[in-house]
Amino acid sequence: MKKYLEDLRQELQKQKLTNKEIEEIIADHEEMIRTAMEEGLSEEQIKAKFGQPKQVAEELADNNEDVVAEQDDNDDLVLWKTYQVEHDSLSVDVNLISEDITYQLSDSSEIKVYYEGKAKVEKYEISYEKNEFRLSAPKRLGFNFSFGKGDDLRFVVELPKHVVVKELKHVTISSDSTFKNLKVNDLKVNTTSGDLVITHNQIEKFKLNSVSGDCSIEDSKIVEFNLSQVSGDTELDHVTISGNFKANTVSGDVELNDVTCEDFEMHAVSGDVDGKEFYPKKVTLKSVSGDVNIKNQEKRYIEIVKKSTLSGEINIG
Amino acid sequence: MNAQFKRGIIELCVLSVLVEKDMYGYLIINQLSDFIDVNENTIYPILRRLTKEDYFETYLEESNEGAPRKYYKMTEKGFIYYLRLREEWDAFIGGVYQIINQGGKKNEEIFRRFKTRITETKANK
Numbered sequence: 001m002k003k004y005l006e007d008l009r010q011e012l013q014k015q016k017l018t019n020k021e022i023e024e025i026i027a028d029h030e031e032m033i034r035t036a037m038e039e040g041l042s043e044e045q046i047k048a049k050f051g052q053p054k055q056v057a058e059e060l061a062d063n064n065e066d067v068v069a070e071q072d073d074n075d076d077l078v079l080w081k082t083y084q085v086e087h088d089s090l091s092v093d094v095n096l097i098s099e100d101i102t103y104q105l106s107d108s109s110e111i112k113v114y115y116e117g118k119a120k121v122e123k124y125e126i127s128y129e130k131n132e133f134r135l136s137a138p139k140r141l142g143f144n145f146s147f148g149k150g151d152d153l154r155f156v157v158e159l160p161k162h163v164v165v166k167e168l169k170h171v172t173i174s175s176d177s178t179f180k181n182l183k184v185n186d187l188k189v190n191t192t193s194g195d196l197v198i199t200h201n202q203i204e205k206f207k208l209n210s211v212s213g214d215c216s217i218e219d220s221k222i223v224e225f226n227l228s229q230v231s232g233d234t235e236l237d238h239v240t241i242s243g244n245f246k247a248n249t250v251s252g253d254v255e256l257n258d259v260t261c262e263d264f265e266m267h268a269v270s271g272d273v274d275g276k277e278f279y280p281k282k283v284t285l286k287s288v289s290g291d292v293n294i295k296n297q298e299k300r301y302i303e304i305v306k307k308s309t310l311s312g313e314i315n316i317g
Numbered sequence: 318m319n320a321q322f323k324r325g326i327i328e329l330c331v332l333s334v335l336v337e338k339d340m341y342g343y344l345i346i347n348q349l350s351d352f353i354d355v356n357e358n359t360i361y362p363i364l365r366r367l368t369k370e371d372y373f374e375t376y377l378e379e380s381n382e383g384a385p386r387k388y389y390k391m392t393e394k395g396f397i398y399y400l401r402l403r404e405e406w407d408a409f410i411g412g413v414y415q416i417i418n419q420g421g422k423k424n425e426e427i428f429r430r431f432k433t434r435i436t437e438t439k440a441n442k
Contacts, residue, residue, distance in 0.1 A: 035343035038382045056358035063366045
């Protein structure tokens with residue numbers, strides 16, 4: 001049983017499933033094999049019943065091909081606006097303050113904007129003109145206490161599935177923002193303290209600026225990734241970066257799990273990079289005390305291009 | 318058998334056993350492999366995919382042997398999907414039987430007819 005589970009774990013890692021999924025699958029198999037043993041099946045019988053770990057891992061990976069992130073339920077939300085999109089591409093420009101927002105896909109050819117919450121939605125500027133969708137929070141002069149956190153809005157913006165998002169600009173102070181299943185050519189996100197979740201996205205150019213917001217990116221494909229953070233932490237899980245990955249951080253840490261990229265360039269004061277199954281082709285580190293620690297099972301060659309640091313280290317093992 | 322085709326059929330089988338009652342993984346595998354030549358590495362991925370698509374929910378329940386088991390329970394969405402698949406399957410397999418059984422089921426009879434036809438074609442050339 002132990003051997004089977006070990007082999008299975010290895011095969012699942014080869015298929016690049018996420019750690020969370022691997023743990024679930026292993027637990028399920030542990031239970032099933034244990035039940036088989038309790039019923040008095042011999043090792044041979046169990047082997048015949050369960051087959052090759054390799055096969056089950058391949059099937060499970062196939063399963064994942066077209067799996068997308070579960071979209072937010074909009075049943076309880078108010079449908080506020082819909083815009084018919086005539087072209088095959090569009091751009092998006094969103095400016096928010098503290099409203100939470102989810103971007104996801106709609107099956108129709110319309111942009112659909114839903115909301116929930118008590119704040120006055122009519123004060124927001126919203127439009128779709130010349131192929132550009134805009135949503136802006138009302139301008140506030142000085143302090144305005146009428147927008148307590150309690151009656152904040154939450155938006156769900158659905159973009160048509162078959163329309164290419166050429167550019168998506170998202171600027172916010174403290175909104176938590178979620179991006180699900182999107183395909184974006186140029187994604188620019190600026191957040192002060194809002195957290196960011198990006199799941200199942202395909203992005204060509206991704207520029208992310210965060211002051212203290214945390215960012216989690218999972219199951220996504222990115223071509224060029226430019227990350228700049230002050231004290232927020234960033235986590236990447238199961239992300240393929242086919243081009244270069246540049247990270248600028250003051251004290252925020254970067255955690256990488258199952259990530260590949262070409263050149264990895266890290267500029268840090270005290271922020272660290274912790275990589276598990278992180279396979280960059282080249283690494284450059286410029287830091288005061290920030291370290292780069294990489295722990296990989298597969299020993300692939302990683303070139304250290306340049307290292308200028310006071311007390312930081314690059315550890316690859 | 319074509320893998321894609323087999324997968325579709327197993328999917329229907331998994332749905333069919335779970336329409337009756339909630340079951341844990343190993344029991345589902347047993348129920349299916351008692352009747353058809355199929356093993357865990359085909360059934361489990363299907364079970365997992367259908368769960369991901371919300372056709373099943375899971376819950377843990379203690380077993381007599383001690384450790385808890387994960388039970389799969391069909392959702393309403395799963396039941397609707399099952400009905401649709403079942404209908405498609407009945408229509409399809411009904412059609413297939415019509416085609417393959419035209420003129421009787423007996424092998425000797427089929428061979429005899431085929432033989433006469435082949436000889437006829439050869440003679441015509």
